[in-house]
Amino acid sequence: MPRNLFPLLYLVVLLTASHARAADPLDDYLSLDLQELLSLEVTSVARKKQRVNDSAAAIFVITRDDIRRSGVTSIPEALRLAPGIQVARIDANKWAISSRGFASQFANKLLVLIDGRSVYTPTYAGVYWEVQDVLLEDIDRIEVIRGPGSTIWGANAVNGVINIITRPAAESVGTLVGVGAGNEEQLVTLRHGFALDEGSAGRVYAKFNRRESSYSPDLNGEAGDDWDKTQMGFRIDLALSEQDSLTLQGDAYHANENQVLREFILDPADPANLPPDPQHPFLLPFLPDAFESEGYNLLMRWVRDEGDRQSSFQVYVDHSDRQEQVLRQRVDTFDIDFSQNLKLGRRNELVWGLGYRRIEDDFDDTFRTVFYQDPKIQELYNLFVQDEFAWREDLKLTAGIKWEHNDYTGSETQPSLRLLWAPDARHAWWLAASRAVRTPSRLETNSSIVTYQLPPDPADPVYYPFPGVLRVEGNPDVKSEILDALELGYRWHLDERISLDLALFHNRYSDLVTFEATGSLSFQVPNPLNPGEWFYPPNSLTYDNLRDATSQGAELSLDWQAHENWRLRANYSWLDLSADVDDSSTDAFGDTVLKGSSARYQWSLRSQHSITPELSMDLWIQHVDALSRSGFSRPRSIPAHTRFNLRMAWQKDDLELSLVAFNLLKDRHSEFGAENIFVYTDVERSVLATLRWDF
Amino acid sequence: MTRAVPSPSRLRRLLPHLRTAWPLLLLLPVLTLAGVGSAEPALKAALVYKLAQFIEWPEAASGQFTICVLGDDPFDGTLDRLEGREIDHVPIETAHYAQSDQVPETCRILYLSPEKRVFQRQILEKFSRWPMLTLGETDEFAEQGGMIQFHRQDGRIGFIINPERARAAGLRIAAPLLSMSQIVETRSRDGEAQP
Numbered sequence: 001m002p003r004n005l006f007p008l009l010y011l012v013v014l015l016t017a018s019h020a021r022a023a024d025p026l027d028d029y030l031s032l033d034l035q036e037l038l039s040l041e042v043t044s045v046a047r048k049k050q051r052v053n054d055s056a057a058a059i060f061v062i063t064r065d066d067i068r069r070s071g072v073t074s075i076p077e078a079l080r081l082a083p084g085i086q087v088a089r090i091d092a093n094k095w096a097i098s099s100r101g102f103a104s105q106f107a108n109k110l111l112v113l114i115d116g117r118s119v120y121t122p123t124y125a126g127v128y129w130e131v132q133d134v135l136l137e138d139i140d141r142i143e144v145i146r147g148p149g150s151t152i153w154g155a156n157a158v159n160g161v162i163n164i165i166t167r168p169a170a171e172s173v174g175t176l177v178g179v180g181a182g183n184e185e186q187l188v189t190l191r192h193g194f195a196l197d198e199g200s201a202g203r204v205y206a207k208f209n210r211r212e213s214s215y216s217p218d219l220n221g222e223a224g225d226d227w228d229k230t231q232m233g234f235r236i237d238l239a240l241s242e243q244d245s246l247t248l249q250g251d252a253y254h255a256n257e258n259q260v261l262r263e264f265i266l267d268p269a270d271p272a273n274l275p276p277d278p279q280h281p282f283l284l285p286f287l288p289d290a291f292e293s294e295g296y297n298l299l300m301r302w303v304r305d306e307g308d309r310q311s312s313f314q315v316y317v318d319h320s321d322r323q324e325q326v327l328r329q330r331v332d333t334f335d336i337d338f339s340q341n342l343k344l345g346r347r348n349e350l351v352w353g354l355g356y357r358r359i360e361d362d363f364d365d366t367f368r369t370v371f372y373q374d375p376k377i378q379e380l381y382n383l384f385v386q387d388e389f390a391w392r393e394d395l396k397l398t399a400g401i402k403w404e405h406n407d408y409t410g411s412e413t414q415p416s417l418r419l420l421w422a423p424d425a426r427h428a429w430w431l432a433a434s435r436a437v438r439t440p441s442r443l444e445t446n447s448s449i450v451t452y453q454l455p456p457d458p459a460d461p462v463y464y465p466f467p468g469v470l471r472v473e474g475n476p477d478v479k480s481e482i483l484d485a486l487e488l489g490y491r492w493h494l495d496e497r498i499s500l501d502l503a504l505f506h507n508r509y510s511d512l513v514t515f516e517a518t519g520s521l522s523f524q525v526p527n528p529l530n531p532g533e534w535f536y537p538p539n540s541l542t543y544d545n546l547r548d549a550t551s552q553g554a555e556l557s558l559d560w561q562a563h564e565n566w567r568l569r570a571n572y573s574w575l576d577l578s579a580d581v582d583d584s585s586t587d588a589f590g591d592t593v594l595k596g597s598s599a600r601y602q603w604s605l606r607s608q609h610s611i612t613p614e615l616s617m618d619l620w621i622q623h624v625d626a627l628s629r630s631g632f633s634r635p636r637s638i639p640a641h642t643r644f645n646l647r648m649a650w651q652k653d654d655l656e657l658s659l660v661a662f663n664l665l666k667d668r669h670s671e672f673g674a675e676n677i678f679v680y681t682d683v684e685r686s687v688l689a690t691l692r693w694d695f
Numbered sequence: 696m697t698r699a700v701p702s703p704s705r706l707r708r709l710l711p712h713l714r715t716a717w718p719l720l721l722l723l724p725v726l727t728l729a730g731v732g733s734a735e736p737a738l739k740a741a742l743v744y745k746l747a748q749f750i751e752w753p754e755a756a757s758g759q760f761t762i763c764v765l766g767d768d769p770f771d772g773t774l775d776r777l778e779g780r781e782i783d784h785v786p787i788e789t790a791h792y793a794q795s796d797q798v799p800e801t802c803r804i805l806y807l808s809p810e811k812r813v814f815q816r817q818i819l820e821k822f823s824r825w826p827m828l829t830l831g832e833t834d835e836f837a838e839q840g841g842m843i844q845f846h847r848q849d850g851r852i853g854f855i856i857n858p859e860r861a862r863a864a865g866l867r868i869a870a871p872l873l874s875m876s877q878i879v880e881t882r883s884r885d886g887e888a889q890p
Contacts, residue, residue, distance in 0.1 A: 025738070026737040034749075040852075
């Protein structure tokens with residue numbers, strides 16, 4: 001645990017609390033006369049918030065209220081609220097989350113930000129979702145942007161950007177106490193927000209979550225994936241002057257996680273593994289892995305708002321430490337960014353910015369996992385500029401380009417062009433063409449990972465009868481994956497009550513990463529991916545860029561306020577993806593996985609019903625199409641499934657009591673297949689009762 | 696599958712967390728020190744209350760002084776805390792509505808949430824003859840036919856008033872309030888001033 005952060009946290013809290021005001025500002029204000037009220041300064045909203053209706057991108061906003069009424073207790077589960085996002089739970093602490101295809105345990109084409117801090121891991125460019133957390137009650141909104149967002153956000157924003165934004169401290173003044181208990185999880189939440197002098201405010205929070213084990217068909221019982229996490233953090237917003245505001249925030253967490261590894265391959269050269277078990281030499285069929293994962297971050301953001309010019313300067317540090325049997329890693333990130341919005345004349349609004357990121361990682365090599373150039377320091381630089389040009393009153397053109405430099409592939413440029421046509425307040429059309437890249441990860445460039453055990457080689461007198469292993473070796477020459485995307489969107493407000501949002505896309509991917517065989521062994525073994533078939537296994541596998549893919553799809557969301565106290569929301573998404581390896585490639589199965597691991601269609605329906613001012617009932621049905629093959633190294637087909645959640649809540653004054661039932665329709669169902677080193681698990685039906693006191 | 700009540704061994708497993716969570720205890724004094732309330736919503740609620748003293752409604756209605764909010768609450772609940780106070784010796788009550796056709800004629804004040812921006816002009820048109828003070832905070836609220844617009848400038852809130860609209864609805868705005876405000880007239884969609 002980063003104990004050195006706590007004294008700092010405490011100091012900050014004490015300093016701010018000593019300035020805290022004891023009085024209710026409303027009473028204060030009411031004691032002043034009108035003239036005096038008009039002379040008061042108010043806290044400035046930091047950045048120009050783009051209205052969803054005005055943006056030329058497929059954006060969906062999950063609000064704090066949406067999250068509360070869904071009953072979910074984590075960010076990955078909340079993402080199920082957005083259309084076109086495939087959220088599949090692999091086990092109690094792992095998720096495969098993707099947008100517009102390419103679902104996988106190690107899905108790598110999303111950029112995820114929490115208050116401007118990038119949280120995808122540079123190790124494999126995916127996200128350790130279970131440790132990405134904030135106090136859900138203090139989320140202002142989650143902006144889910146499907147499609148490329150690289151021009152502003154940068155590399156990895158290929159298939160989408162998930163932007164988690166917490167509310168300013170001034171909006172969370174008061175104390176919140178929450179406790180919840182159910183058959184699959186227990187939680188405790190504490191937050192205290194306080195107003196400071198002159199429009200400044202702060203908050204501190206702490207939370208504890210415990211999740212119970214799910215079911216594993218591999219083990220015919222408990223999956224051994226229970227885990228818990230303790231997290232605390234703070235945020236302070238200071239109004240420095242009329243124009244300047246400063247935000248200081250930080251979080252620290254510690255998680256005790258469990259998972260069961262399967263077919264854990266042992267090193268035959270290690271005397272500790274002798275003598276081998278005659279049943280399965282140098283292989284543990286199942287190995288429970290209890291590991292710790294912890295981290296902290298500290299962020300400072302300074303914003304100056306001069307009306308026609310807004311400048312923002314941000315610095316953060318992020319530390320994570322994760323000690324799994326298969327991978328022991330520490331990653332430290334330092335990031336510094338500057339950006340500016342400028343109004344140029346009446347028609348142009350320019351945004352530009354530059355940034356620098358330094359990532360230092362350190363891996364403990366094991367027989368199974370080796371990282372070369374360890375520890376390694378990576379540096380990234382970027383520069384971007386984008387102009388929004390009001391061509392006519394109803395026509396807006398946005399053009400931008402981002403230049404980025406990374407240590408693996410050098411310079412990358414990511415341009416985009418967007419057009420928004422809003423003939424009146426009720427209709428808006430948009431069109432976008434953009435290019436985005438995903439730069440290689442640490443795993444793809446310099447690592448060596450054991451994936452399968454091979455039978456002993458009869459021709460090798462030195463090592464016979466010891467089994468061999470198949471390794472996937474990193475390739476320092478691997479290139480960036482490229483996406484060229486074309487998107488079309490339409491938004492329609494029939495009246496105050498009904499609105500519709502439609503997005504269509506056509507994506508062309510090139511240089512997608514493939515697994516290539518290097519040489520082959522002289523004897524045949526059973527093919528683990530195709531039972532019944534024998535083949536000559538490769539010496540090793542490595543990464544290359546020998547695949548192209550195309551995809552098209554549509555995402556539709558509808559919002560209907562059917563009655564004053566009854567709101568209906570519906571989402572539908574369709575995806576058609578085809579991948580094609582180059583003739584020179586030996587990657588025989590990747591195309592099938594890419595096609596088979598993403599749902600062809602998904603739909604959901606939510607009903608939010610306020611029965612009385614105190615009592616509310618929320619229903620949520622979700623359907624996900626069958627996956628013909630999830631998982632690269634161990635195929636699992638997932639039947640189509642429908643989830644049904646029900647939430648009843650009673651709220652009176654400061655108190656809220658809620659009861660949520662998740663996955664009511666079935667005892668358990670599968671959502672995704674883990675890669676071959678982890679056991680398969682199923683999601684079980686669960687209930688959770690929560691009491692929340694906000695005063 | 697699970698036991699809701701922690702067994703002793705589970706409690707032992709929780710102990711390390713208590714070790715890491717001890718700094719929470721240090722927060723206890725802070726809980727008693729700090730105050731409540733956030734700046735902007737409360738200031739707006741106070742402004743609604745104060746400016747009502749400068750308005751004269753057509754008939755001296757009896758019963759309740761109803762302040763209505765249409766759309767998402769921009770006051771974060773602070774407006775509702777005015778209930779129990781009085782304006783002109785009439786007790787205040789607040790009401791929230793999701794749609795404009797639910798708004799009753801008994802509202803003395805209607806605050807239009809920025810959420811209704813897209814339909815603002817037509818909503819204001821619909822209520823233009825009702826003896827109801829319309830308030831809002833979006834750009835061009837007053838020019839689109841709203842009576843008083845809360846306007847942020849240089850970090851302060853000011854008023855933009857459309858007195859002609861108030862007059863048409865039979866409301867009188869006292870001179871001191873007008874003198875503190877910027878005055879505009881209704882403009883149509885293409886920017887022309889309407890007679």
